[in-house]
Amino acid sequence: MTVRTASSLLSILGRDAVVLRVRWPAREGRDDATVQGNAYRIRTIELWILVPVWLPTTAWLFRENPYAAPAAAAQGVNVTGNRWYWYLDRTEVAAGQPVEFRVTSVDANHGLGIYDESGALVAQSRAMPFLVNRLTHVFETPGTYRVLCLECCGLADHDLAAEIVVAEGGEVNRGMVSVRRHRPTRALAVRRISVMSVRRR
Incomplete structure (x- = not known):
């Protein structure tokens, strides 16, 4: 009872x-x-x-007491979506502690999807221009999580990816700043030229 x-x-x-x-x-x-x-x-x-x-x-x-105890100070991560890369001012967080993602975009709508190592979606939010969406999540299991785009934002949408390392508490490099930019591949560049040629016709 x-x-x-x-x-x-x-x-x-x-x-x-x-x-x-x-x-x-x-x-x-x-x-x-x-x-x-x-x-x-x-x-x-x-x-x-x-x-x-x-x-x-x-x-x-x-x-x-049935009332929720005050949560510990959330680890802040500023996330900015762009074509076609994610900018994360912090890519390493501690497991078992709240993480607040402040999500925005500089060009178009993007879908922030965070996946664990098994490929399961554990958290998601929208990245929209001129707006900051706040997503709070607690990573219970240490590991490397992938950040992918859930929104079809262009030809290189599949390249819009980043990683977040979730470490045991006390082992986080809190000064870590990372930017992951994806350069268009040669095949992607050829596809863009083909699309531009079709549009001109």
């Missing part, structure tokens, strides 16, 4: 006990003096029950 379930059950039982205790004497006709004396006596008993029982119970339950 979880703490939340136990506390809910305890509250329901306490409420039912109070309702029964109040409603049962009401069935019997008594004079005001007797009722008043019994009420004060019951309040005194309840007070002495609440102090040694309910207060420690409440303090114990607050150990498992």
